[in-house]
Amino acid sequence: MNTYPNTEAKPKEVTGKSKIMGILNSRKVVPYIFVAPFLISFLVLTLYPAIQGIIMSFQSILPGQVNFIGLENYSRVFNPAFYDAFWNTTIYVVITVIVLTIIPMLLAVALNSKIIYFKAFFRASLFIPALTSTIVGGMIFRLMFSGQETSMANQFIGILGLDPVNWRFNAWSAMFLMTILAAWRWIGVNILYFLAALQTVPEELYEAADIDGASKYQKFIHITVPQLKPIIIFVSTITIINGFRMFEESFVFWEDGSPNHIGLTMVRYIYQEGIQQNDLGFGAALGVILMMIIFIISIIYLILTGSFKKEDA
Amino acid sequence: MAKNTRKKGLIILANISIILVALIALFPIISLIFSSFIPSSLLMRNGITFSVSMDQISLGNYEFIFTQAAEYWTWYGNSMLISALTIVLSLFFSSMVGYALALYDFKGRNFFFLLVLLILMIPFEILMLPLFQLMINTQLVNTYLAVILPLIVAPIAVFFFRQYALGLPKELMDAARIDGATEYGIFFRIMLPLMGPSLAAMAILLGLMSWNNFLWPLLVLRSNDMFTLPIGLAALLTPYGNNYDILIAGSVMTIIPIVILFLFFQRYFVSGVTMGSVKG
Incomplete structure (x- = not known):
C-alpha cells in the first residue's frame, strides 16, 4: 500500500x-x-x-551469445513442418467451430423447450467435462481409443462390423481424437451461452409466427437463428482463437511428437522449436506469425459484429 | 386422442434422448472411475474396455498410490499450494483494480480499461517464449512464483470485477466518507463484501485455471519435486506404461474434489467458467 x-x-x-x-x-x-x-x-x-x-524473432539466441541475424528466422518459417502445423490447426479450427457452435445451439434449443424435464441434470452432466484438465480428459480418451482390439472404441466399431483402428497413428483418426476431446470438454459450456441468449428472444415473435401458421422448423430458421446471431459470432470466434492456441490436446496424445506431424499444431510447433530444440529466436518468429494470424481473425470478428459501426454512433 | 398419445410419445422420446446425451457426456468420467479399480497391467494391455469381469476388480491402484507413490502426493501438494496462492493473490489484486476502474473517476481510467481488453485479446502462447527467457534471466525458473506470476493480476478477473462493481451503489462510498472512513477502509470493509458473488465466481475460475494449467508450468517447472498434477501425470504418459496405477487412480483423485465442489457451488462455477472460456 x-x-x-x-x-x-x-x-x-x-x-x-x-x-x-x-x-x-x-x-x-x-x-x-x-x-x-x-x-x-x-x-x-x-x-x-x-x-x-x-x-x-530477429536474433539467434544461444546461451551467452545473442546475435542479430535479420530476417533469417522468418525466411526459415515457411517450411514443410510449418505448413503441416498450419494445415492441422486450420482443419482443427474448422471442425471445432462447426461442432462447438451447431451442436450446443441445437441442444440448447431442445433444452429450452417446455417438454424437457431433466434440465438441471442435463446441464450439470454436460458441464462436468469442462472441469477436467485436458491432460486427464485426454488420458481417458487415450485409453478408450487405444489401438488394441480390446479398447472400447474398437469394440464399439467392431459391433458395426468395422476393423480395429490404431487411433493415434492415422492422420484422420488423430484429428478425430483431438477434436472429440475438445468437443467433449466445451459443448456444455457453449450450451450455457446459447441458453442465456435464448432467454432474450422475445416470446411475441414466436406467437406471431404461430398465428401465421409457421412450422417448428421454420420458426427455428427464421426466428431463433437470426436472434442468436450475436452469440453465434461470439462462440465461434472464441472457438477459432482457442483453436489457434491449441496445444494440450496434441501433447496429451503424442507426448514425444507425432508420427508424420499428424498431431502437430501451431503452438506445438512453437514449443517444439523454441523449447525442445532451444531455438528461442525461431520460436519467437513463429509466435509473431501466429499473432498476426489471430490479429487478422479478431479484426474480421469486429467487422462481422459491427463493433466499428457502434463507435461512430 | 390419437394426437394426444402421439404427443406423449414425442415427449418421452425427447426426454430419453436428452438423458442419453447427458450419459454420453458423463461416460468418459464414469469409465475412468470404473477403470481405476482394474489392475494397471490389464489397463496397459487392453486399454479401457467393455469386457470387464467382476473378479478383476481390485483396490490395487489405490493401495499403490497411498503407500508407494510419494511423488504423486508431492505434485498434489504443489498443485494445492499454487492454486491457493493464485486464488488469494489474484482475488486481492484483480478485485482492487476492477473496483477502481468501475467506481473512481480519474485520468487514464478509460486507457487502463482499454489495456485490460488488449491483454485479453493477446494469447498467452505468443508471449510465453520471451517470458520464459525473462524467468531464466531472473532465475525464477523452477519456482512457484514463476508459475503464479502470469495469473496474479488476471485481466479476465479484472474485467469481471469491473463489470460487477459498476452495479454497486456509489452512494455508499460517499456515506462512508462522511463517516470518516478512509478510501481503503471503504474498499475492504464496505465494497469488497458487497462483491461476494463475483469473488466466489472468480475464485472458482482462477482455481480451475491454475489447477488445470499446463503449458506455462510445463515450461518453467523443471524438476519432479516441483511438478503440479497435470505436469506430473503427463510425465507418466510414456509408451512403456509402467505407471498406469498412479496415472489412473491419480486422475480420479484429481477430478473428484473439483466435481464435489461443483455440486455444491454450481451457480458460481457456471458464471466463473463461462467467463473464463473467453480466455481459454
Missing part, C-alpha cells in the same frame, strides 16, 4: 505524517494506487515480452 512515491520530507513529524496520509487517502491518488498492480503487471508481463518477442 505504501509504495506511492513519497516526495514529502520528514515523515516522523506528526503533521508530515498526516499530510502523507492525506495524500495517500485523497481521491485523486487512491485509484492509481489501486490500479498500480495492474500497470506493473502489464509492463513486465505483457508489454516487455511483446516487444522482447519481436526483438528475439
Whole structure:
C-alpha cells in the first residue's frame, strides 16, 4: 500500500505524517494506487515480452551469445513442418467451430423447450467435462481409443462390423481424437451461452409466427437463428482463437511428437522449436506469425459484429 | 386422442434422448472411475474396455498410490499450494483494480480499461517464449512464483470485477466518507463484501485455471519435486506404461474434489467458467 512515491520530507513529524496520509487517502491518488498492480503487471508481463518477442524473432539466441541475424528466422518459417502445423490447426479450427457452435445451439434449443424435464441434470452432466484438465480428459480418451482390439472404441466399431483402428497413428483418426476431446470438454459450456441468449428472444415473435401458421422448423430458421446471431459470432470466434492456441490436446496424445506431424499444431510447433530444440529466436518468429494470424481473425470478428459501426454512433 | 398419445410419445422420446446425451457426456468420467479399480497391467494391455469381469476388480491402484507413490502426493501438494496462492493473490489484486476502474473517476481510467481488453485479446502462447527467457534471466525458473506470476493480476478477473462493481451503489462510498472512513477502509470493509458473488465466481475460475494449467508450468517447472498434477501425470504418459496405477487412480483423485465442489457451488462455477472460456 505504501509504495506511492513519497516526495514529502520528514515523515516522523506528526503533521508530515498526516499530510502523507492525506495524500495517500485523497481521491485523486487512491485509484492509481489501486490500479498500480495492474500497470506493473502489464509492463513486465505483457508489454516487455511483446516487444522482447519481436526483438528475439530477429536474433539467434544461444546461451551467452545473442546475435542479430535479420530476417533469417522468418525466411526459415515457411517450411514443410510449418505448413503441416498450419494445415492441422486450420482443419482443427474448422471442425471445432462447426461442432462447438451447431451442436450446443441445437441442444440448447431442445433444452429450452417446455417438454424437457431433466434440465438441471442435463446441464450439470454436460458441464462436468469442462472441469477436467485436458491432460486427464485426454488420458481417458487415450485409453478408450487405444489401438488394441480390446479398447472400447474398437469394440464399439467392431459391433458395426468395422476393423480395429490404431487411433493415434492415422492422420484422420488423430484429428478425430483431438477434436472429440475438445468437443467433449466445451459443448456444455457453449450450451450455457446459447441458453442465456435464448432467454432474450422475445416470446411475441414466436406467437406471431404461430398465428401465421409457421412450422417448428421454420420458426427455428427464421426466428431463433437470426436472434442468436450475436452469440453465434461470439462462440465461434472464441472457438477459432482457442483453436489457434491449441496445444494440450496434441501433447496429451503424442507426448514425444507425432508420427508424420499428424498431431502437430501451431503452438506445438512453437514449443517444439523454441523449447525442445532451444531455438528461442525461431520460436519467437513463429509466435509473431501466429499473432498476426489471430490479429487478422479478431479484426474480421469486429467487422462481422459491427463493433466499428457502434463507435461512430 | 390419437394426437394426444402421439404427443406423449414425442415427449418421452425427447426426454430419453436428452438423458442419453447427458450419459454420453458423463461416460468418459464414469469409465475412468470404473477403470481405476482394474489392475494397471490389464489397463496397459487392453486399454479401457467393455469386457470387464467382476473378479478383476481390485483396490490395487489405490493401495499403490497411498503407500508407494510419494511423488504423486508431492505434485498434489504443489498443485494445492499454487492454486491457493493464485486464488488469494489474484482475488486481492484483480478485485482492487476492477473496483477502481468501475467506481473512481480519474485520468487514464478509460486507457487502463482499454489495456485490460488488449491483454485479453493477446494469447498467452505468443508471449510465453520471451517470458520464459525473462524467468531464466531472473532465475525464477523452477519456482512457484514463476508459475503464479502470469495469473496474479488476471485481466479476465479484472474485467469481471469491473463489470460487477459498476452495479454497486456509489452512494455508499460517499456515506462512508462522511463517516470518516478512509478510501481503503471503504474498499475492504464496505465494497469488497458487497462483491461476494463475483469473488466466489472468480475464485472458482482462477482455481480451475491454475489447477488445470499446463503449458506455462510445463515450461518453467523443471524438476519432479516441483511438478503440479497435470505436469506430473503427463510425465507418466510414456509408451512403456509402467505407471498406469498412479496415472489412473491419480486422475480420479484429481477430478473428484473439483466435481464435489461443483455440486455444491454450481451457480458460481457456471458464471466463473463461462467467463473464463473467453480466455481459454
